[in-house]
Structure formats: structure tokens, C-alpha cells
Amino acid sequence: MRAAFLIFTGILLFANCRQDKTVVDKPNITTDTPLTVYNIDVPYRFSQPLLPAYNPLTVEGVELGRKLFYDTILSTNGRTCSFCHPQAKSFTTTYTDLGLDPALYQQFGNIPMFCNEAWNPAYGWIGEFPDMDHIAVADLNGQIFFNTNIPNLITKLKASPYYSYMFRRVFPGQDIYQPGVIQEKVAFALAQFVRTIVVNNSKFDKKIKGLAVLTQSEGRGYDIFMNDVQNGGADCFHCHNYPLWTDNAFHNTGLDSTFVGINRGRNNMTGLSKDMGLFRTPTLRNVSLTAPYMHDGRFKTLDEVIEQYNSGVHKSATLDPIMTLPGKEMGLGLSIMQKNDLKAFLLTLTDSTILTNPNYGRIK
Template sequence: MRLPGATSLPFNIFTDSVPTNRLPQVNQKKDARLMVRIPCWIFVMMLLASGTSKALVLGQELHPPLPPDHLPPVLDLSHIPLGLSSHRNIPAENPLTAEKVALGRQLFFDPILSANRQVSCASCHLPEFHFSSPNPLAIGIQGQLGKRHAPTLVNRTYGTSFFWDGRAKTLEDQALQPIENSLELGFKVEGVLTRLRQDQQYDRLFQAAFPDGTTRTNLARALASFQRVLLSGDSPVDRFLAGDFKALTDSQRQGMWLFDSRAGCWKCHSGPNFTDERFHNTGISWRKSPPDRGLFNATKQETDQGKFKTPSLRNIAETRPYMHDGSISSLWPVIEFYNQGGIGNPYLDPAIKPLQLTTDEIVHLIEFLKALTSNSDYQAAPGATGAQPRTNP
């Protein structure tokens, strides 16, 4: 809850300012997303206390995924990074175990799940990009382009619905859909199960993880279990909110103030994961004809036309490109898009209005978003030959 008059505090409550002629430098290796919505009075006090194929033709590239041995051999099942909630969405019928995570990890990186044995989950969700993709659109079997950008899988244990259009309600439901999508892995789950049952290594892994062995349900549960341990927190913003007032620069603190006040970013990007887990129409799909209907495709409710899931902002500076269609290549034009009030259409979310931010304020916001980047344990090992993002035209 906001204190009366809280938003009328002077914008320049910080002692130092950043150079106004400097635009933010976009990290050329990646770009990503998350945040904690705190009561405004706590925020103000903290600030004061601180002292301040077809794919190739279109310029996309299928990056070879890192093999699973480039990830840490053991992923902690219980550790919760600073800034994240201890309450994770783990269904009672699929409790986390080391055996399930190990199996899910092996499956995630294995092209055995695709019809031609050449594409894996990691082909689109690369660990060196926080399990997202540097390509605007997902690239699937035989170089086919998907219809949407591959979002990060990090912190999806906190999710309440999945895919940009929310058509899956659990990670288990989400896990199998790419296998049978003709533009992604292009196979049938039954075909995958046949392969896995014929593989002695997988037979042992399934038997160790599940009493009933290799089944459709267990395949989904293993993949979901691996995704649930992909956590990212302990960013400079998290450390600042925990009391380390030197964790943020003056510019980042000004950006945080804007985020939580006049810019109104918090209205959708709230909570520990910097997403309300809801769906909004910003008008982005109205740039194409016909527009992508988003949530409407799943609900058939007229009011859901053009709505897409609010993405997390954690690691946002390292998970570009942005939007559901990967159509914006860097953070500056993203903020400009919202600064102009999105794109008008009959279903535009009423919260999307022109912000009238100055150039300096956009700089501060971008600096704040960069401070949501974490040094995560799941990153590629030093020296690994990971993918490098392409420069978007």
C-alpha cells in the first residue's frame, strides 16, 4: 500500500547523478528478467538510509546447445537464492528428488526427444542465455521457425501458467507439448517412450527415479523437476533490498524509484519474480496482420484478445530479444514502446498509457534493469564453447 503523497517525493532525492549524455550499453552476449514489490514507505526509507534454413534466410541461427556436463554435477534442491520466495509450486504428486532432476537434466539436453534426433529442449533454451534464446523466434526441427520467442525457463517453479498464451497450467503439462509441436521437436511422445525404453541408460535412470519406470507421466515429471531447480536470485537489487545500500549505483536507485512510482512498471512486474503471472494486451501483436491473439487462443474469451503473459524481469539485460515475438532487440526501444503508450487497439490494457519519461529517466530505468542480473550457478562452465547472440538487424 502506498502512503498518501508518496509519489510526490522529489525525483532527485539522490545526491549524485549519472552523465546525461550516455546511453546504456547493451550487453552484446545476452539480455534477461525479475523484482520484489515492497510497500512504498519501506522503499523510501531504504533509499534515504542508503544515502541516495527458413531460419537462416531470416537471419536466425540454430545454436548448438551445451551438453549437460557443462552444468554443475549437482543442483541444490533446497537452496533458495536471496530475493526469491521459499514457497515454490511443487505438486504433491511430483516431489523433487535428486534422481528426477538428474533424469530431467539428461533428457533436456538430449535430441532423442525430437523426430530427427537433432533438436533438444536446450536448442531453444540455452543455459548461457539463462535458458532462453538469442533468436527472435524459436527454431525447431529441420530449421523451421516457431511463431514466438523462446522465453527463459529460470524461476518457472513460481509460475502459475505457462507459454506466452497460458495454455498450460503446470510445468508437467508444459513439458511435453514442444515434443508434439510440428514446428519444435516434431515427434510423438509414444515414439519418444519407445526410444527411451530401448536405451539401457535411460531405463536405469527411469527405474531409479520412478517405481513404474518409463511412462508419459514420468517423462513430464522428470523434465518439470529439472526446470524447478533452475533458480536465479541474489542480484544487486536483491542485495539492496536486504540492506546492502551500496549494491546499487545512484542511477540504478533512481531507476528503481521510477520503476516503483511514476513509470508504473510494478503494476505488471511485481513480486519476487517481477511478474504478476497475468496476461495483458500492450498492442505489440497489432503491428502484424492478422495479429497474434495470444490468450484468446486458449480461453476463447473475447476480452483476452492479444493478451500475453507478463515475463519475469530477472536477468532481463541478458535475455534479449524481447516481447512474445522477439521483435524488439534491446531494452531502450522496449521502454520507448511503453513510454509511447503501447499500440492502440480495441483491447489495449487500461494500464498502458504514455509515460512521458525523459531520456535521462530511460537511462536510469535501464540501469536498474541491469541490476536484476544474477551470477547464477547454472551458467556455462568457463571455456565452454557456448553460443554467441547474433546482432539483430
């Protein structure tokens, strides 16, 4: 028995030694070390995040995603994910600022910001992406943004000691260096990182915790936001409800009366007449930092957005019932002061700490 035990132990040790021990900058960690669970610190009144079992959050996966997010290795044109989603601009920007054709707004829509994505049940302006984990696959397979050369990407990832180690660490036992597979694994890692971007440190969040006091104008704006139209409010809360400031549902809020191209909204995905002109409610967190607005970036300022709901509502067969109060068919009819108060409140939803939060920045 003793001899058998020694032989068995010897075989185990030998087998263990034959496993890859590539080490980048963590000399005590090997590719067979269990992954570390990444726990999102759920903010006050947030629901539990929606995390898919097939791509669980791990510290290592988040790090890999964060590294990839800022790395030109994914593209053949020097672009990174952060090119369109720069941290300094709340993870969004304009096509104009990127030197790209503004016509892209009509093709791809407004560039989405990354904000509390772990709580979203669907992605894209019309919910065209059922999960975050595969969104980047389209970017890697397309020619518009990255123009990725997949065989070359595989070669570069294999040649990189960091990526060679980290991909095997995060996706152990999987043959990832194949076209089709590598795109998914890159997308999985990116999704893990993006899910960790939690935005909940605005003035209003502090107010809820008793750490800040709204000004009189902000307070009046809050009341306008939270009251229905019959009570002199703007009835914003039905779609933009706390704490995400979105109901993550689809609505036609009266931007158009006829629908062409991208403005057909969710109808472009479902083909259903009931979905004509419907778009997913965007969060209002960091709304002051994320101009332009709407799915096609048609409004450059918050004032224009407020004025749209104040006087520019267009009637159509799919206009949301909430927008059809008799006497308010064209909009809210707020006074100048009320509009200013509403804007003042919207500015309290700004969390500028994410612009410089080192946890979301480039890995040095």
C-alpha cells in the same frame, strides 16, 4: 513360531533377491530405495513454490530431468531441450541464432527463458499450459522441434543402462514404456529439473540484502520504476512486482490497436473478447540477457522496449486500465535521462551466475 518366522524371513529374502538390482553408478542404491525429497531453497520474500503433488520434486527425478534436458536421445534431429534453452543464454535464445526461420515468432512466439518456474501458476505467453509437467509432451509429439520417434525412443531408453535404471527408480512400479506414457514421464522429469532453476542473485537482490549499493543512475531508475505516473514514475511495479518481477497475470500493454494471429494473445485460447491482446507478464529477471522482447520478439533491445512504453502505446478496448492515465495515453513521456536511468535499473536485475551454475549444466 520360530520355524514359521524363519520361513517367512526366507521368503522375504528370496523375494527381495528377485527384485531388479540394476546399478548404474550408485552401487548401494536399488530401485526400491526410497526417493530423496528435493527441497528448493526459497529465496528471500519469495512465496512458497507451486509444486504439484502428482510430480513431487526428488533428487533422482531432478537428475533424470537434467540428463534428459541435454540429451539428443529425445529427438531424431540431434536437438536437445538445451538447443532452444541454452544455459549460457539464460535458457533462451533466438530462432535466428538457431538457424531457424524468424517466422516462427509468429507461430510459436518468443522462446521463453527458464527462470523461477516453480513459482509460476501457468505457463506460455497466454497461459496455454496450466502446468509445467506436460509442456514437453507437445514437443515430443510434434514434428517441429524434436521430430521424436516414440517407439524408437522407448527402444533407446530401454537399451540405456542409465535410463533403464533411472526411469524405474524415479517412477517405480509403473509401466512407462508405452506410447503416451513415456512422453508424460519424460516431461515430468524435465519439469522437475526446470523447477530447480532459481534466479535470485542479481545486483538488486544483493542490494536488498545490504550486500550491494546501486549507483545514482540505478537508484533513480529504481524510483522511476516504483513510482506511479502521477508522481513522475513509470508505474512498472504494478505488473512487474518484486521479487519475481512479474505478477503472473495477463495484460494488454498497448502493443497493438488491431489484433491478428499471435497478437490476439489470450483471446486465441479463451475466445473471449476481454482477452484480446492480453499476454502474461514476463519476469524482468535477466532481462538484459534475454532479447528479443515481447511475445513475438518484435523488439531487439531494451531501449526499444522502454521507448514503446514511453511513446508507442496503442489504444484498444482491452488496454490495461493502468495504461490509460489522461495525458499519458501515448506513453510515459520520460526524458532521455530518465529512460537511461530506467534501463540502468533494469540491468541490476541480471543474475549471470545461472549461466555457469554447474547444478544446471550438462551432467558430465
